[in-house]
Amino acid sequence: MKTRNIRFFFLLSTILLGFLSSCKNDNDEIPALAKPQIGTLEIGSGNNKTVQAGSDLHLEGDILAEALIAKIEIEVHQEGGGQYKFTKAYTDGKYIGVKNATFHEHIDVPGDAPAGAYHFHFIVTDKAGNATTAESALTITAADVKPSFKLIFTEVAGTPHGNHFHDLADKSNAEPMTINFNEKGQALSGGHAHLHPAKIYKIEFKQYNTSAQEIQNQYILNKSTADYYKAFLVGGSFILNPNTTGENGAIFQTRETKYADGTTISDATETTGIITYFTAGNVNAGEKQVLFVLRKLKDSSTKATITRTDWNLSNYETKFAGQDLVKLSFELHAEED
Template sequence: MKKTSIFLLAAVATLTFQACQKDDPVPETDQEEVGTATLIFTEVHREAHGDHFHYHDEEGGQVETVEFTTVNGQLVPQEGHVHLSKGKTYRLDLQSTDFLGRRSEQTFVTRDDIHQVFFATTPASEISKFRYEYGDENAAGQNLQVGVTGYLTVLETSNTFVMRYVMRHLNPGVKANITAADWNNPNFLNFAGATDLDLRFEMHFVDGAGHGH
């Protein structure tokens, strides 16, 4: 009888352990941990409406893409050179996947209160040769100032330089003190938080549609 009781207790314990294993949720990979990223520049027509602009895709317009994959823990461009034309405006879209291959860029928009993109250039003087406007919107059409979608207008030609697209994960409350005009703030790393993305690639602003080196 004693042996039978021990056997029954062991069987119940085994079944209970298996049930717990089956019911425990599998930990989810945070979708802010990016495994691949793509930046897409699509030529658009910029139309003035009072104190703001409307943007419309140009039929047959220029499209430039730069893709990044993870190498030794860093996102590096597969082909790192992008050329854009002076006087033109481009919609800049981020597409990203996490390490499980799931599309993840919408995570930054959903958490708009703690995310914002900033730009930097090397040399630093090249930052003055373009302007940027955040283009993310919520369901009510309000601008969210994130940078998953935005509009870049080329003001001057340039030599080849290094462009940085940096998605900051800001500490709670920090974004309340940051404006849309801070997109090119050279001290953006002083905004308390961490960096989710730091995409670096070669950029070249050319005169007209040609790729002049």
């Protein structure tokens, strides 16, 4: 009996020592609170480390953070004594609070960025406060074409309800996203809008003359002028919000409040679409090819017949006689952060 107990104690000790040794080896391989690791970072198309002002910078690379990712920051600043710089930060969304992430984004480069040599910083900070930076040279080339049109997307607060929104309000620190277009309506930058499907965005339409002056207010000078113009967002086969049971469909609400002469727009059918509010809705998640259209109607009485659910009609051209003056083509990526 005594011998059996000794043998049992010896076996138990051997198993325990083996377990502790195994744990020690595992911990040796993964140091506690190790700094974030940034894999090879692809900067620019084909990793060419070059981007044109007014376009977007492709970035892609893997991140490993044992203490979980807390923040990702991007800073680009001029070399050679120049003062120009721009930044971007990610503090929430799909990259935050995870251990492993493949970072893939297209960062808007301002159109007024001077051409020349820049220095690029990619900084990952974990929840323990450790930070790792990847750096690279970057060349920004001049924007050789001035945009004729822009669509500016900015997240706002609000609540979808049927075919429109309630309680729309600007959000502090919301960062606009811009797509620039040439005179033919072709995107000069990446041509894609990455929007969270459940969030609401204010869309501002801008048009420029050859002197780079804004001229979009020509369409809403006063009521008699604006009665001939209406914006549509066509393509994408959206499921509209009124056709859902959970308020999770698409809404495109034209919503100026004043004409350019300062008089108040008094009815929903009078709005044109120089300013609109949009949500794709969760039921429309995914990638869609769409057109922002500004149409000149054949007569001034037609506009009052265009309802808030007519914005995505495939037969809008035949239903509402007139001519498309502006057609801006872009990809809409309705994806969660």
